[in-house]
Amino acid sequence: MALDLTLGDLSRLARIREVLAKNDPNGQFATLDMAEVHISDDALDRLTEVIDRHLHAAGRQPSAGTQVRMIVDPVLIRRKGQDLKALVMARLSERYAASTVVMDDGHPILHADETILDAAAVASHGADVIVSVGGGTITDVAKIAAERADVPVHIVVQTAASVDGFTDNFSVVLQNGVKTTLLSRWPEAVLTDTHVIAEAPHYLNASGFGELLSMYAAPGDWYLAARMGMDRRYAPVLLDMLALCGEGIEDWSGGVGRGEPEACARLATALAMRGIVTGVGGTTASLSGMEHLVSHMLDMVAGELHLPTGLHGAQVGVGSVIRAAAWEEFRDRRAAEGLPLARLFEAPPESRVTSAFEWLDPTGRIGAECWGRYGAKLAAWQAARPQSEAALADWAALEADHDRLSFGSHAIARYLHRAGAPMRPADLDPAPSDQRIHWVTANCQFMRERFTVADLLMLAGWWDDEGVARVLARAEAACAAAERAG
Ligand SMILES: [Zn+2]
Secondary structure (H helix, E strand, C coil): CCCCCCHHHHHCHHHHHHHHHHCCCCCCCCCCCCCEEEEECCHHHHHHHHHHHHHHHCCCCCCCCCEEEEEECCCCCEECCEEHHHHHHHHHHHHCEEEEEECCCCCCCCCCCHHHHHHHHHHHCCCCEEEEEECHHHHHHHHHHHHHCCCCEEEEEECCCCCCCCCCCEEEEEECCEEEEEECCCCCEEEEEHHHHHHCCHHHHHHHHHHHHHHHCHHHHHHHHHHCCCCCCCCHHHHHHHHHHCCCHHHHHHHHHCCCHHHHHHHHHHHHHHHHHHHHHCCCCCCCCHHHHHHHHHHHHHHHCCCCCCCHHHHHHHHHHHHHHHHHHHHHHHHHHCCCHHHHHCCCCHHHHHHHCCCCCCCCHHHHHHHHHHHHHHHHHHHCHHHHHHHHHCHHHHHHHHHHHCCCHHHHHHHHHHCCCCCCHHHCCCCCCHHHHHHHHHHHHHCCCCCCHHHHHHHHCCCCHHHHHHHHHHHHHHHHHHHHHC
């Protein structure tokens, strides 16, 4: 499908709205209630003009009495050597009654837990405008504060291209120590200063790059799920929008590694479009397949063992190489050994799932939760048998369509390597042991109802220790090749 849309349309969100409305076969898309995204080296010059526009839209007259709260964490962020937050505050106080709200829980990286969310909402009470200045966490905290304190205008000043959550209506928060994605609200506008992004610590932009690469992994899983009757919400327009994000990645991935402003701007732009695709899509499946399961499993283990969690995007990049390797392993083994279709419908027993989580949670709570989800997936799989048999019988078409939507392990590893982003498990911080990544990979299909290539490997009987080791060896080979290619 040719979408008469470009990444430049981020500055004309009405155009994106129109294209989505025309291509929503299942009537599942949410409204895009964000009005403006500006990514440029002078985006901050628009700050008060943008605020005034949205005050008017909310029926409030901008004045010296307009209450503006700038929500930040204590991290010092620079723009061309100057303190960015001081620069923003100077602009705000020239025109409005502006004050700074610093969220600080003593952690080196703020935790978006209930205490912090509550404190941000209380501090925002009575405000006309929230301006959040920071990364993904402070943005997510401010979205919830705007919602809870009924503040009509939220303007985001983005300071790193670390996640795709600046331009969506979700917040990732901590509930009882577990990361959870909550529906919150769209910001009215997102301002991204490309100097600021380029000066952000490299590991943050590298993490954003890792997250970006799930768009070359997850669509393969989503396509498989749709073809096999395991997901009825497949909407190709979302994949077409994602394809825009990757344009020219060959050329600009290296620039991300070198911290070049233009390449960092390109990354921020691609992540902004991804955020919109997730926010509008009515499902995260377009961007969240097996690679995200690997990341979520790492987080789950860290949470249970009270260990620090790693950066989400960095883990997703590593997971993307593993996901691609998993598909290649399935494809090659099917070609070499054949795949009797009947075998795919001999379901693994409940004990196979619950026993896998016993070491992590002896109370059995996690095992039972996972069996609930996996059992539901198996029931859906049995019910969809005619579709999956038909899809697998038409293998050449299935493989060709899949490969149009996703990249191989070598390509994904090459891009990650060029951008200086983690590609191997050992590149992560904290780095999981070989044994941990093996366990995470082997059991990731049990944690969610969503169907991925890991399910195919499991059902084919190719997901024993040897099968998992083969996939991880392929992923490693892809990383080694990326290193050799430089
Ligand atoms: Zn993600």
